[in-house]
Amino acid sequence: MGILVLISVTAVLAMLDITIKSCIENGITRKEERETLKGKVTLRKVYNRGFGLNVLQNDPDTVKYVSSFATIILTITQLIQLMRKKGSKLKKIGLSLMTAGAWSNTFDRWLRGYVIDYIGFENKNKKIEKITWNLGDFFLIAGGIIVSLGSLLHKKK
Numbered sequence: 001m002g003i004l005v006l007i008s009v010t011a012v013l014a015m016l017d018i019t020i021k022s023c024i025e026n027g028i029t030r031k032e033e034r035e036t037l038k039g040k041v042t043l044r045k046v047y048n049r050g051f052g053l054n055v056l057q058n059d060p061d062t063v064k065y066v067s068s069f070a071t072i073i074l075t076i077t078q079l080i081q082l083m084r085k086k087g088s089k090l091k092k093i094g095l096s097l098m099t100a101g102a103w104s105n106t107f108d109r110w111l112r113g114y115v116i117d118y119i120g121f122e123n124k125n126k127k128i129e130k131i132t133w134n135l136g137d138f139f140l141i142a143g144g145i146i147v148s149l150g151s152l153l154h155k156k157k
Contacts, residue, residue: 003082006096013100017135021116042120046132064109071102090150097143104136
């Protein structure tokens with residue numbers, strides 16, 4: 001895949017999550033929950049001022065600056081990887097996903113002062129059921145898994 005394609009994918013995915021967050025912000029109250037997919041998925045609006053699971057939520061400035069630093073490093077890593085003609089396609093795809101998620105969440109932190117999470121899953125454990133995600137979080141997780149797979153497969157060659 002070409003560099004412009006993957007950079008475009010990164011930008012489109014980040015903008016998709018930012019757009020969905022804006023729709024959630026304007027279309028759902030903080031106490032409202034909307035069940036979808038036969039109750040398996042719940043849409044709700046949660047403000048996360050920290051990292052995942054509200055880690056460091058009482059220190060939003062640290063979260064904002066660390067997030068920004070990590071996003072910049074991830075972006076530079078992605079660009080370096082994309083400019084290499086050789087290299088794992090899986091790593092390039094994974095880094096593109098991770099960068100999209102990082103930019104989306106960092107954008108929220110700077111614009112709103114918090115990240116909007118909006119996806120919950122049905123679970124027998126009520127503590128797990130209360131965990132709320134956004135699309136950017138899934139991009140980060142999926143991208144990390146894909147990069148790891150790309151690294152493992154590259155080492156086997």
